[in-house]
Amino acid sequence: MTRKPNDPKGADAPNDAQQSQPAGSGSGLRKGLTNYGDLGFSLFLRKAFIKGSGYTDSALDRPVIGIADTGSAYNPCHGNMPQLLEAVKRGIMLAGGLPMSFPTISVHESFAAPTSMYLRNLMSMDTEEMIRAQPMDAVVLIGGCDKTVPAQLMGAASAGVPAIQLVTGAMLTGSHRSERVGACTDCRRYWGKFRAGEIGEEETGQVNNQLVASVGTCSVMGTASTMACIAEALGMSLPGSATPPAVTADRIRMAELTGARAVEMAKERLTIDRILMPAAFENAIRVLLSIGGSTNGIVHLAAIAGRMGLDIDMQALDRMGRETPVLLDLKPTGQHYMEDFHKAGGMATLLRELRPLLRLDALTVTGRTLGEEIDAAGEPFPQDVVRSIKNPIYPQGGIAVLNGNLAPGGAIIKQSAADARLMEHEGRVVVFENSQDLVERIDLDDLDVNADDILVLRNIGPKGAPGMPEAGYIPIPRKLARAGVKDMVRISDGRMSGTAFGTVVLHVTPEAAVGGPLALVRTGDRIRLSVSGRELSLLVSDDELARRRAESPVVEPTASRGYLKLFLQTVTQADQGVDFDFLRLPEARGKTPE
Template identity: 60%
Template sequence: MTDENATGLARGLTNYGDRDFSIYLRNSFAASMGYSREVLKKPIVGIANSFSGFNNCHRHFPEMVEHVKRGVLLGGGLPIEFPTISLGEVFLSPTSLKFRNLMAMDTEEMIRAQPMDAVVLMGGCDKTVPAQLMGAASADLPAVQLVAGPMMTSRYGEERLGACTDCRRYWGKYRAGEVSREEINDIEGRLATTAGTCAVMGTASTMACIAEVLGMSLPGTAAIPAVHSDRLRAAEASGMAAARMIRDPIRPSQVITPKSVENAIRVLLALGGSTNAVIHLTAVAGRLGIPVSLQRLNALSDETPVLVNLKPVGRNYMEDFFFAGGVGAVLRELKPLLHLDTVSVTGETLGDRLEKDPGHVDRRVIAAAAQPLEPQGGLIALFGNLAPRGAILKRSAADRSLFEKEGRAVVFASLEDLAERVDDPELDIEPDDIMVLQNAGPKSASGMPEAGYLPIPKKLSSKGVKDMIRISDARMSGTAFGTIVLHVAPEAAIGGTLALVRTGDRIRLSVREKRIELLVDDDELDERRSAWKSDLVPPEARRGYDRIYAAEVLQADEGCDFALLQPVADG
């Protein structure tokens, strides 16, 4: 048997120049872990476990992993758990996105380097699922994505609370003087009270749904609450599915296809899901050479209705979505718009799945396609001289009165400048102005943080201003809301038009035309461009991962992946 056709511990041998010695030595060391000779002959399912004490979302993974192992054993495989980097969203500096590609590299290389025939990917917190899908797509070994599941809601008085839309809503009230210091301290301890990811349709839940629609997760598993016993049964079933794929391999490249990616975009739009998902889905698809066109996103958005009534767009939470019918119910409403011949890790097509009994659907949470919450999708891409390669607006979470508007730019040159001046009583700003943040994109010193949700200046929020047009090359949390233009490409740090905006310039936003224009004539822009200088520290003046990141990170419309991680063309 050649190494390429080997299974189990005979796969991917350490090279000592003597294949038989390699097997002998590996078996010897494996025996030290208590495995019997018979067990060592079994095919292996690796379990990529991203548990960490710095990741509250994954607090329940030690229990979940035992159920994955049980499923693998029931399926006839040998489960072997291995750790990878974990990305706890709020515990990373400068921002978790900077380390998504590092986790993807870790996942890919450990799948390749260690002897396994299939893998279960355990992730959940915002960047962990895209990182694992990116790594698995590049390694192209049979893989099943198992997500953490959302946390349950809590209470403050008679009101339900759930991280993290309510975090932002109450913080806005606190900044406006509507909530006292004592109240905000009390609320702080009630927002996130169980294991699991954010309780709303933020980035984590959006990516969980996308993983299911792509076919990389088992049907019906995206929305199961983290603390529900069904989450443990999903873990067991995922282990069994991975073991089954050893006998009948289904690789990520067979699951993640142009058709399944388009299905995922449809569902993203119908969910009113996170803007971050555009970047992540682009990166995942890009690992297999599948482009995600922002023009195509707009075409799909114009014909895909918003169906899901969840925060931050609506009023409900992920636990309500689960009990209302989950991803399956959304897929059935979108069925006429979907590619039904896509295949999941179960081996069945999407069409086969949707033929099964749909079960209960709660129309208060998941609307019928004939009576949607909104007739068009939740996200659109904007183009124009301010964003030649595109920008993203979550129109389902925005104020419609601001959709067609021209205003005066008030510019903040960096996050530091924003923090220093935004609450200055002397700041020259009015409610009809447009806030602009520069130098917060992927190549900037800040690494494209979730800073696009610029705070309303206190001099305005204290007078009742709830929303303004805000523009940046940053991201925003999937739990956030407002009329916020994000992911402007090219970014300011590399000399994109955003870098040339000055306070007092006029900017026009048109959601109808999907345009974002800086109303400055070309000659003036050329003059400003010739005077612009980069203040980025060059890659050669950096070290370690920071150097790789600075040299290789791509723009938002390319998924912010690394250029060196893109597929290599044949020949």
């Protein structure tokens, strides 16, 4: 994207917009002039209206920095948005820019139906079009909850202007009967106890009051924390910005610094395409693997990469996983919480350990390389949250890629959060047709299921649900949970929360709703899972599968109107990020990692 340098003339120069500029050229308030057939009048009118808010000519002659405001009463993960906005504005003004905040869609994981993933692409389109439509020389993206950060990065990648990410930060931890707790790994752990009859309704209500001790994103390595770390690894946020908790002075100071840096990025014309290069995605994958990050991180990285004309090579990702150990001792893989990671030095501590595996030449929003930023971070100090490569939490990366006749396009498992006893397993299958079938039957006392069986849930993929909900974390059947069963092999074409744990196979591609082999599985079949062999196989003959396919042809879901129609007609599979096909660059620049 080419852009003209800042015009040195005053904003009120009478001939500013009468120099045959295309409507989308220029800078500051001259950028993207509304077309009334007279560009001089367009600028005149724009300035007249904005002066109604009390702006002076001096203010209007500065670089304009947009700020995406995702505050919402429905989004407590963004509950500190007012403070962050004020701090970003302060930083912009101190650096000589003009801050202009604007609202976009805000999506919270547990408040969006049918799932927040269904709305991620809509939020990305909203973000992209508002960046394109409104005059801004750079944009600060403020987000935090699971789908908001990837949506913003996707939209900004397509819009092409200088952009910098500011995450809202993790919540603080609470305490229940002297036990430290935090959302949402402990949410699942206590709910599991309740389902198993280990605690009653009264204690469940008590712990419910303590799991979320403040505004902010989940305090463990869920999707929100994963995307915060990935944003920093991509070079899209300031060094040290991933980990400060939401309600701390560190977070507010980082917001001010982010605003100031956005002004400099506008002056330098440091556009997003110079940062989101293959090396940046390789670094992000290394970090994802080393932090035991959310499996959702793969889907979001694939979507962001697709906006830049890149594909994530899943087999290369798996090879990287074999040589990238998990170093971060954080729930659900380890024991600590995000505030502990921050006190341990945050991403600088992790990146220092990962340095031999990183692409140090990758450019960041600071204008310096990742290697230069690691050098500037200072010396290490004693801490027990980030392990050394010689003493990892888990010897391989947190995520493994599986292949086989059940997943021709691949599937994944978060091996660092799985039961080692179940990662080499063959078992009888119990099939649930969809989420409603699961709800209706999972807790029946007469459900035909044993602890060694494999639970399969289908039709919860991108089109089948729709929106690929986090239903892949299938609950242990109640009668087994009460008998003490803590884990089983579970397989689906859906996703699970990064806060979840267990031997759960996800993102089976292609999904059942478009005719993937998962649609052909029947209760009583046998499946073999071998994480060491990277295998996921349905032990049924090809002839029998062909017979089943002919007997029960798949009819893909459709809709007659609205966003759902657009979604079902254009959404891609998990390996391409569950993005809309028309939003990906039509000519891919290649695969990453190379």
